[in-house]
Amino acid sequence: GNSVTQMEGPVTLSEEAFLTINCTYTATGYPSLFWYVQYPGEGLQLLLKATKADDKGSNKGFEATYRKETTSFHLEKGSVQVSDSAVYFCALLGSRGGSEKLVFGKGTKLTVNP
Protein backbone atom coordinates (compact mmCIF):
# COMPACT_ATOMS: atom_id res chain seq x y z
CA GLY A 1 0.00 0.00 0.00
CA ASN A 2 0.88 3.67 -0.05
CA SER A 3 3.23 4.99 2.60
CA VAL A 4 5.18 8.12 3.56
CA THR A 5 8.43 8.28 5.46
CA GLN A 6 9.63 11.60 6.76
CA MET A 7 12.63 12.74 8.73
CA GLU A 8 12.14 12.29 12.41
CA GLY A 9 12.59 15.26 14.64
CA PRO A 10 12.77 17.22 16.59
CA VAL A 11 14.68 19.75 14.52
CA THR A 12 16.05 22.86 16.24
CA LEU A 13 17.45 25.74 14.21
CA SER A 14 18.48 29.32 14.75
CA GLU A 15 16.59 32.09 13.01
CA GLU A 16 17.67 32.60 9.36
CA ALA A 17 19.09 29.08 9.09
CA PHE A 18 18.35 26.85 6.09
CA LEU A 19 15.73 24.15 6.58
CA THR A 20 15.35 20.77 4.93
CA ILE A 21 12.84 18.17 6.05
CA ASN A 22 13.15 14.96 4.07
CA CYS A 23 10.12 13.05 2.82
CA THR A 24 10.03 9.93 0.67
CA TYR A 25 7.03 7.93 -0.44
CA THR A 26 5.90 4.58 -1.78
CA ALA A 27 2.87 4.56 -4.03
CA THR A 28 1.39 2.99 -7.11
CA GLY A 29 0.43 5.19 -10.01
CA TYR A 30 0.77 8.94 -9.87
CA PRO A 31 -0.02 10.33 -6.42
CA SER A 32 -0.36 13.96 -5.38
CA LEU A 33 1.96 15.12 -2.62
CA PHE A 34 1.35 17.61 0.16
CA TRP A 35 2.97 19.34 3.08
CA TYR A 36 0.68 20.28 5.95
CA VAL A 37 1.69 22.37 8.95
CA GLN A 38 0.30 22.32 12.48
CA TYR A 39 1.13 25.41 14.53
CA PRO A 40 0.93 25.11 18.33
CA GLY A 41 -2.67 24.90 19.45
CA GLU A 42 -4.03 25.03 15.90
CA GLY A 43 -5.40 22.62 13.32
CA LEU A 44 -3.72 21.19 10.24
CA GLN A 45 -3.19 23.72 7.47
CA LEU A 46 -2.19 23.03 3.91
CA LEU A 47 1.25 24.50 3.28
CA LEU A 48 1.88 23.45 -0.32
CA LYS A 49 1.21 20.70 -2.83
CA ALA A 50 2.35 19.20 -6.11
CA THR A 51 0.25 17.00 -8.35
CA LYS A 52 2.70 15.62 -10.89
CA ALA A 53 6.35 14.84 -11.38
CA ASP A 54 8.73 17.83 -11.46
CA ASP A 55 6.05 20.17 -10.12
CA LYS A 56 7.28 22.56 -7.45
CA GLY A 57 4.92 23.62 -4.72
CA SER A 58 5.67 26.84 -2.87
CA ASN A 59 4.14 29.00 -0.16
CA LYS A 60 5.39 31.38 2.57
CA GLY A 61 8.98 30.89 1.44
CA PHE A 62 8.74 27.09 1.64
CA GLU A 63 9.32 24.94 -1.43
CA ALA A 64 9.13 21.26 -2.32
CA THR A 65 9.70 19.54 -5.67
CA TYR A 66 7.97 16.30 -6.67
CA ARG A 67 10.81 13.97 -7.69
CA LYS A 68 9.46 10.78 -9.17
CA GLU A 69 12.90 9.31 -9.86
CA THR A 70 13.80 9.44 -6.18
CA THR A 71 10.19 9.22 -4.87
CA SER A 72 10.83 12.28 -2.75
CA PHE A 73 9.16 15.55 -1.80
CA HIS A 74 11.62 17.29 0.51
CA LEU A 75 10.56 20.54 2.17
CA GLU A 76 12.99 23.45 2.10
CA LYS A 77 13.16 27.04 3.27
CA GLY A 78 16.13 29.31 2.82
CA SER A 79 15.76 31.36 6.00
CA VAL A 80 13.50 30.20 8.81
CA GLN A 81 11.78 32.47 11.30
CA VAL A 82 10.67 31.92 14.88
CA SER A 83 7.09 31.92 13.59
CA ASP A 84 7.86 28.79 11.50
CA SER A 85 8.04 26.73 14.69
CA ALA A 86 5.43 24.01 14.17
CA VAL A 87 4.98 20.35 13.29
CA TYR A 88 5.26 19.58 9.58
CA PHE A 89 3.54 16.60 7.95
CA CYS A 90 4.25 15.14 4.53
CA ALA A 91 1.24 13.43 2.96
CA LEU A 92 0.25 11.52 -0.16
CA LEU A 93 -3.05 11.24 -1.98
CA GLY A 94 -3.43 8.22 -4.20
CA SER A 95 -4.00 8.67 -7.92
CA ARG A 96 -7.47 8.95 -9.39
CA GLY A 97 -9.39 5.73 -9.31
CA GLY A 98 -7.55 4.65 -6.21
CA SER A 99 -8.10 5.47 -2.59
CA GLU A 100 -9.09 9.06 -1.85
CA LYS A 101 -7.54 9.01 1.60
CA LEU A 102 -4.47 10.97 2.60
CA VAL A 103 -1.58 8.95 3.97
CA PHE A 104 0.58 10.97 6.36
CA GLY A 105 4.10 10.72 7.68
CA LYS A 106 4.64 10.86 11.43
CA GLY A 107 5.46 14.56 11.46
CA THR A 108 8.60 16.56 12.15
CA LYS A 109 8.63 19.10 14.94
CA LEU A 110 10.59 22.24 14.11
CA THR A 111 11.70 24.74 16.72
CA VAL A 112 13.31 27.97 15.59
CA ASN A 113 15.19 29.96 18.22
CA PRO A 114 15.80 33.71 17.98
Place this chain on the structure above:
Amino acid sequence: GAGVSQTPSNKVTEKGKYVELRCDPISGHTALYWYRQSLGQGPEFLIYFQGTGAADDSGLPNDRFFAVRPEGSVSTLKIQRTERGDSAVYLCASGVNTQYFGPGTRLTVL
Protein backbone atom coordinates in the same frame (compact mmCIF):
# COMPACT_ATOMS: atom_id res chain seq x y z
CA GLY B 1 -15.90 31.69 3.47
CA ALA B 2 -16.27 29.44 6.47
CA GLY B 3 -13.93 26.52 6.82
CA VAL B 4 -14.54 23.10 8.29
CA SER B 5 -15.94 23.26 11.80
CA GLN B 6 -16.03 20.55 14.43
CA THR B 7 -17.85 20.29 17.72
CA PRO B 8 -17.15 19.89 20.53
CA SER B 9 -13.54 21.04 20.61
CA ASN B 10 -12.92 18.91 23.67
CA LYS B 11 -14.77 15.91 25.01
CA VAL B 12 -14.00 14.07 28.22
CA THR B 13 -15.89 10.87 28.87
CA GLU B 14 -15.68 7.76 30.97
CA LYS B 15 -14.76 4.34 29.74
CA GLY B 16 -17.77 2.53 28.38
CA LYS B 17 -19.77 5.64 27.47
CA TYR B 18 -21.10 6.61 24.05
CA VAL B 19 -19.89 9.76 22.27
CA GLU B 20 -20.80 11.68 19.14
CA LEU B 21 -18.47 14.02 17.32
CA ARG B 22 -19.81 16.44 14.74
CA CYS B 23 -18.28 17.82 11.56
CA ASP B 24 -19.63 20.63 9.40
CA PRO B 25 -17.73 20.67 6.09
CA ILE B 26 -17.06 23.56 3.75
CA SER B 27 -20.31 24.44 1.99
CA GLY B 28 -20.70 22.56 -1.28
CA HIS B 29 -18.01 19.96 -0.61
CA THR B 30 -19.40 16.52 -1.39
CA ALA B 31 -16.32 14.67 -0.13
CA LEU B 32 -15.81 14.42 3.64
CA TYR B 33 -13.18 12.51 5.60
CA TRP B 34 -12.54 11.52 9.18
CA TYR B 35 -9.05 10.95 10.54
CA ARG B 36 -7.68 10.17 13.97
CA GLN B 37 -4.44 11.63 15.31
CA SER B 38 -2.76 10.08 18.31
CA LEU B 39 -0.11 11.98 20.26
CA GLY B 40 3.10 12.32 18.33
CA GLN B 41 1.72 10.67 15.20
CA GLY B 42 0.37 11.74 11.86
CA PRO B 43 -3.37 11.57 11.19
CA GLU B 44 -4.72 8.15 10.23
CA PHE B 45 -7.65 7.67 7.92
CA LEU B 46 -10.95 6.41 9.32
CA ILE B 47 -13.71 6.89 6.75
CA TYR B 48 -14.51 8.78 3.55
CA PHE B 49 -17.95 9.96 2.42
CA GLN B 50 -18.95 10.93 -1.06
CA GLY B 51 -22.31 12.61 -0.62
CA THR B 52 -24.43 10.63 1.79
CA GLY B 53 -22.69 7.31 1.36
CA ALA B 54 -19.53 5.94 2.91
CA ALA B 55 -17.27 5.28 -0.07
CA ASP B 56 -14.44 3.85 2.03
CA ASP B 57 -14.71 2.83 5.69
CA SER B 58 -11.62 0.65 5.72
CA GLY B 59 -9.94 2.75 8.42
CA LEU B 60 -12.57 2.27 11.11
CA PRO B 61 -10.76 0.23 13.77
CA ASN B 62 -13.71 -1.93 14.86
CA ASP B 63 -17.48 -2.06 14.99
CA ARG B 64 -17.66 0.35 17.94
CA PHE B 65 -16.98 3.13 15.44
CA PHE B 66 -19.67 4.32 13.07
CA ALA B 67 -20.23 7.47 11.04
CA VAL B 68 -23.20 8.95 9.20
CA ARG B 69 -23.87 11.79 6.82
CA PRO B 70 -27.62 11.58 6.20
CA GLU B 71 -28.11 14.74 4.15
CA GLY B 72 -24.72 14.93 2.48
CA SER B 73 -23.40 17.82 4.54
CA VAL B 74 -22.93 17.48 8.32
CA SER B 75 -21.38 14.22 9.49
CA THR B 76 -21.38 12.57 12.89
CA LEU B 77 -18.76 10.11 14.10
CA LYS B 78 -20.18 7.81 16.76
CA ILE B 79 -18.14 5.75 19.17
CA GLN B 80 -19.82 3.16 21.38
CA ARG B 81 -18.43 1.66 24.59
CA THR B 82 -15.44 3.99 24.55
CA GLU B 83 -12.06 2.66 25.64
CA ARG B 84 -9.00 4.53 26.94
CA GLY B 85 -7.23 3.70 23.71
CA ASP B 86 -9.80 5.78 21.81
CA SER B 87 -8.30 8.95 23.31
CA ALA B 88 -7.00 11.04 20.42
CA VAL B 89 -7.77 14.08 18.32
CA TYR B 90 -10.44 13.32 15.74
CA LEU B 91 -10.06 15.38 12.59
CA CYS B 92 -12.55 16.05 9.85
CA ALA B 93 -11.66 17.28 6.38
CA SER B 94 -13.55 18.15 3.21
CA GLY B 95 -12.51 18.70 -0.39
CA VAL B 96 -11.38 16.46 -3.24
CA ASN B 97 -8.03 17.23 -4.85
CA THR B 98 -7.07 19.13 -1.70
CA GLN B 99 -8.43 18.28 1.75
CA TYR B 100 -9.07 21.13 4.19
CA PHE B 101 -9.08 20.22 7.84
CA GLY B 102 -11.13 21.36 10.77
CA PRO B 103 -9.62 22.16 14.17
CA GLY B 104 -10.38 18.71 15.54
CA THR B 105 -12.10 17.28 18.60
CA ARG B 106 -9.83 16.17 21.40
CA LEU B 107 -11.40 13.07 22.95
CA THR B 108 -10.21 11.92 26.35
CA VAL B 109 -11.52 8.66 27.75
CA LEU B 110 -10.90 8.32 31.48
